[in-house]
Structures are given as C-alpha cells and as structure tokens.
Amino acid sequence: MNYENVLCRRVAQVPPSGIRKFFDIVNEMDDVISLGVGEPDFKTPWSYTDAAIYALRSGRTHYTSNWGLIELRREIARYQAERFGPEYNPENEILVTVGASEGIDLAVRALVEPGDEVLVPDPSYVSYMPCVTFAGGVCVPIPTDMDHGFKLTPEALRAAITPRSKTLILPYPNNPTGGVMTAEDFEAIAAVLRDTNIVVIHDEIYAELTYGGVRHVSFAAIPGMWERTITLNGFSKAFAMTGWRLGYACGPRELMAILCRIHQYTMLCAPIASQCAGVEALRNGFDTDFADVRRMVDAYDRRRRMLVQGFREAGLACHEPLGAFYVFPSVQSTGLNSEEFCERLLYEHRVAAVPGTAFGARGEGHVRCSAAASNAEIMQAIDRVKEFMDTLRA
Amino acid sequence: MRQLELSILDILTEDSRTPVSQIATMLGKSTSEIADTIKRLEQQRIILKYPALINWERVDVEEVEAMIEVCVTPQRGEGYDAIAEQIYRFEEVNSVYLISGPYDLLVNMKGRTMRQLAMFVAEKLSTIDHVTSTATHFVLRKYKNQGVIMEETKTDSRQKVTP
Numbered sequence: 001m002n003y004e005n006v007l008c009r010r011v012a013q014v015p016p017s018g019i020r021k022f023f024d025i026v027n028e029m030d031d032v033i034s035l036g037v038g039e040p041d042f043k044t045p046w047s048y049t050d051a052a053i054y055a056l057r058s059g060r061t062h063y064t065s066n067w068g069l070i071e072l073r074r075e076i077a078r079y080q081a082e083r084f085g086p087e088y089n090p091e092n093e094i095l096v097t098v099g100a101s102e103g104i105d106l107a108v109r110a111l112v113e114p115g116d117e118v119l120v121p122d123p124s125y126v127s128y129m130p131c132v133t134f135a136g137g138v139c140v141p142i143p144t145d146m147d148h149g150f151k152l153t154p155e156a157l158r159a160a161i162t163p164r165s166k167t168l169i170l171p172y173p174n175n176p177t178g179g180v181m182t183a184e185d186f187e188a189i190a191a192v193l194r195d196t197n198i199v200v201i202h203d204e205i206y207a208e209l210t211y212g213g214v215r216h217v218s219f220a221a222i223p224g225m226w227e228r229t230i231t232l233n234g235f236s237k238a239f240a241m242t243g244w245r246l247g248y249a250c251g252p253r254e255l256m257a258i259l260c261r262i263h264q265y266t267m268l269c270a271p272i273a274s275q276c277a278g279v280e281a282l283r284n285g286f287d288t289d290f291a292d293v294r295r296m297v298d299a300y301d302r303r304r305r306m307l308v309q310g311f312r313e314a315g316l317a318c319h320e321p322l323g324a325f326y327v328f329p330s331v332q333s334t335g336l337n338s339e340e341f342c343e344r345l346l347y348e349h350r351v352a353a354v355p356g357t358a359f360g361a362r363g364e365g366h367v368r369c370s371a372a373a374s375n376a377e378i379m380q381a382i383d384r385v386k387e388f389m390d391t392l393r394a
Numbered sequence: 395m396r397q398l399e400l401s402i403l404d405i406l407t408e409d410s411r412t413p414v415s416q417i418a419t420m421l422g423k424s425t426s427e428i429a430d431t432i433k434r435l436e437q438q439r440i441i442l443k444y445p446a447l448i449n450w451e452r453v454d455v456e457e458v459e460a461m462i463e464v465c466v467t468p469q470r471g472e473g474y475d476a477i478a479e480q481i482y483r484f485e486e487v488n489s490v491y492l493i494s495g496p497y498d499l500l501v502n503m504k505g506r507t508m509r510q511l512a513m514f515v516a517e518k519l520s521t522i523d524h525v526t527s528t529a530t531h532f533v534l535r536k537y538k539n540q541g542v543i544m545e546e547t548k549t550d551s552r553q554k555v556t557p
Contacts, residue, residue: 036556037554298404302420
C-alpha cells in the first residue's frame with residue numbers, strides 16, 4: 001500500500017518535534033546530565049496522590065460530567081479568582097481537560113476555519129503550530145527577541161495582523177524563553193486588539209512560576225479582555241502533576257460550550273482519579289497558602305539564578321527569565337548554530353539542552369536549559385559548559 | 395527574621411555543604427553578604443553545627459536506640475528545666491524534648507546493647523529526684539528521618555528530553 005496516498009497530507013506534512021531527535025540520542029548515552037526536561041523534577045505531593053488512591057479504592061472509577069467534576073470546577077473558579085483575578089462560573093465557563101495540551105487543541109479547533117491565521121509569538125511551545133495546522137489554519141509567527149525580554153510588542157503584533165487574523169495565542173510566562181508580560185505590557189496588546197475580532201488564547205500553564213517579585217497577570221484580567229479570552233491552565237507545572245494529565249480551559253460560556261462539544265465527542269472527560277487529585281491539590285493549597293507551590297518555586301528560582309550566572313560566566317549572553325523554569329542563553333557568540341551547539345555539547349561534554357529552533361525559527365542562536373534539575377546536576381552541567389566554551393575559544 | 399536568613403537556613407538544611415559562593419548565586423546576593431549572615435547566624439547560635447545525616451542501619455556496628463518517655467513532677471520556680479538538665483547532661487543522651495500529652499519528657503538515646511540502655515534507665519534516669527516513671531521504647535527500624543526516606547533511592551523516571 002502506498003501510505004503517502006492515504007494519509008491526510010495536511011497532517012502528515014507536520015514534521016516531528018525537533019526535540020525527538022535529541023531524545024533519541026540522549027537515550028542511547030550514559031553519564032548525560034539533562035537540562036532538556038520540560039517537567040518538574042519534584043514528585044507530586046503525597047496528599048494529592050493519596051486523594052487519588054482513596055478515590056479509586058472508594059470505587060470512583062467512572063466517567064465524570066463532560067465538563068469535569070463540579071467540585072473541581074468550583075475549586076478552579078476560586079483558584080483563578082483569588083490567585084489571578086478573572087471570575088468564571090463553574091457551571092458553564094470552566095472545562096476540565098486532559099492537560100492544558102488538550103485545551104490548546106480544543107480552543108484552536110473551536111475558533112479556526114480553514115485558512116484562518118493564528119498569531120503566535122516566536123519562539124514558543126512546540127504544540128501551537130501543529131495544532132493550528134491540524135485545524136486547517138495558518139500559523140503566523142510574531143518575532144520576539146532577547147532585547148525586549150522575549151515579550152510580545154504591540155508594534156510586532158500590529159504588523160502581523162491581517163483581515164484573516166482570527167486568534168492570538170499568548171504563551172506567557174513563556175516556554176522556552178522565560179519571558180513574562182506585565183499588566184502594562186498586556187494593556188498595550190489589548191489596545192491593539194480592541195478594534196478587532198481577534199480572540200486570545202492565553203496559555204498560562206506557568207502562571208505560578210514567576211520570580212523576582214513579578215506576579216503573573218491573566219490577560220482576561222485586563223479591562224475589556226475577559227470577553228475575548230480563553231484561558232488555559234493546568235496542574236502539571238505548579239503542582240508537579242505532569243503524568244496525571246489534568247488541565248482546564250476557562251472563558252465566556254458561548255465559547256466554552258463549543259470547546260466542551262469537541263471534548264465531549266473526542267475525550268469525554270479527564271480521568272476521574274486525576275480530577276480527585278486536582279481537588280486535593282487546590283484545597284490543600286488554600287489551606288496552606290500554597291506551601292507546596294512556594295517550596296518548588298523557591299527551588300526553581302535559586303536554580304535559574306545558578307544557570308544564568310553560570311552561562312554568563314561561561315561567556316554566553318543570557319537574559320534573566322522571570323517566569324517558567326527555563327533559561328534561554330544566546331550561543332551566537334560561539335559561531336555555532338543552536339543545533340550544532342547542542343550536538344557538540346551533548347557528544348563532547350555530555351550535557352543535553354534543547355536547540356532553540358525546536359520552538360520556532362526565532363529560537364535560532366539560543367538553547368533552552370531547564371532548571372528542573374538538582375543543584376548538583378546544574379553545577380556539574382555548568383562546569384561542563386565552561387569546559388566546552390574553553391575548547392571553542394582555544 | 396529576614397527573608398534572606400530564612401532562605402540561607404533553608405538551603406543549609408537541605409545541604410550544609412553548599413558553598414557560600416553558590417548560596418550567593420542562588421539568592422542573587424554577594425558572597426560577602428552571605429558569609430557575614432552565616433557568621434551572624436552562628437554567633438547567635440541559630441546555626442549550631444553542620445552534621446551529616448547517616449543511615450546507621452547500613453553501618454556494620456552494634457548499636458541500639460531508644461525513645462524513653464519520662465514523667466516528672468515539675469519543681470517550684472524551675473518548672474521542668476532543672477530535671478531536664480539533669481538528664482541532658484549525660485553524654486549517652488541524644489536529645490531531650492519537653493512535650494505535651496500523658497508524659498513530660500521524651501528522651502532519645504543510643505547505646506551498644508539493649509541491656510546497657512536498660513541499665514542506664516534503671517540506674518541513672520529513674521533514680522533522679524522528681525522522676526515518677528519511665529517507659530522505654532527500643533527503635534526497631536527507622537523509615538524516615540529528618541525528612542529523608544531511609545531506603546528510598548533517588549531515581550529520575552522522567553523522559554530525558556521533553557518539550
């Protein structure tokens with residue numbers, strides 16, 4: 001059978017993730033320190049795991065409502081309102097999803113007609129472009145750069161908007177750059193959007209992970225923006241629950257009804273045990289002023305400083321990330337491109353980092369290094385990067 | 395206490411060997427500020443010692459450990475302090491806590507044999523004035539100590555590279 005003729009061309013043409021190649025190489029090697037992991041190194045706090053085990057033992061093994069458990073949606077409503085401001089009705093404005101990843105797919109599919117343009121800051125998380133392509137849309141990257149802290153600027157946004165622009169994805173705090181947007185930054189973006197019909201998808205999965213006194217701002221909290229914003233969040237990063245696959249989407253009921261319709265026919269519901277763990281994560285958070293989250297954020301904060309200083313000492317320009325748990329140094333001064341730098345660092349010095357190009361063309365010249373590694377690993381990785389830089393200069 | 399001091403204590407509790415320069419980087423402060431702060435914490439006897447946490451069960455030595463509940467009659471003007479001192483002055487005694495509940499002092503101690511510990515309790519501890527009773531519990535196994543699960547090896551089950 002000629003499979004090329006049977007596969008959907010639009011889908012099959014999307015290349016595999018640029019991370020895949022590195023993953024395959026790293027897996028074959030020993031003694032590699034990996035700064036390439038995009039998930040917390042902390043285990044899920046035991047009380048959440050225990051809540052899930054208790055739920056299973058109590059026979060909670062069935063489907064939930066398509067929207068998710070109402071007790072979870074109520075906690076999410078309280079969480080979003082108290083932590084970030086925007087208010088949502090748990091009955092019909094909050095949809096529990098299988099990770100924020102499903103939320104991206106649902107939001108894009110609910111909004112995008114074939115040929116519609118979706119604006120995405122570049123570099124950004126790897127899934128936006130493929131999801132837009134799968135939906136038949138056209139991904140329009142908007143360049144961001146280190147000099148502007150990898151923020152989306154109103155000028156760049158305005159320049160990218162066309163009559164076909166349907167949606168703007170706002171991934172802040174940003175993976176891979178660590179860039180964050182302040183209320184002021186968002187006000188400027190809102191000013192550009194006010195005269196348009198563009199709907200914003202704010203992926204705030206790293207909302208809890210901000211540093212240096214910066215507090216995360218929800219785009220939906222900017223005056224006039226609630227009506228046009230779908231907010232995506234989840235439990236993976238802040239609560240160290242990646243493997244549970246639990247996230248949620250919030251927005252105006254008219255939009256959420258359609259996200260839920262896709263979800264109801266494709267996913268049905270998020271796993272019930274994960275939802276029960278999510279309830280515990282939020283209730284425990286309210287009871288302890290989110291002590292688990294603060295403990296982990298403190299650790300990432302310290303490690304991100306170690307990485308930034310380490311890269312700077314090694315002679316690489318490095319912007320100070322104020323969100324997420326990545327640092328994104330520039331390797332341009334070495335004369336190597338991102339991929340060459342990462343390959344040689346891996347083969348010659350046994351440190352895995354991810355080439356910036358995996359996150360978009362504007363990631364060229366940068367590498368992403370994760371702070372989700374132990375202090376000892378980070379110190380050792382930095383020593384190896386310094387050795388590598390010494391050999392490059394020699 | 396200032397946030398900086400709390401952060402330093404947090405880092406040293408996790409790993410007391412963390413170099414001053416690394417703590418400085420982790421907290422975005424100068425090396426001298428960290429060194430001065432640690433020195434002050436030592437002078438104030440907030441940091442007392444930098445010990446290692448050892449799993450003695452894996453060390454080939456004969457040793458037993460016991461938790462001893464001690465009931466006492468507090469003394470006028472001195473409360474529990476004087477009796478506690480009479481107990482904690484013994485080198486054999488590891489720790490002495492005043493606690494709430496049905497007994498008053500919880501004493502932790504180590505010895506070479508059960509008999510040696512039992513004799514200590516019978517001859518030294520229970521004969522102290524105002525000690526009204528003791529109950530000795532020998533430690534059979536430590537599952538978790540100082541926040542560390544004793545027999546858990548750290549494995550990273552994450553994929554090595556993920557987006």
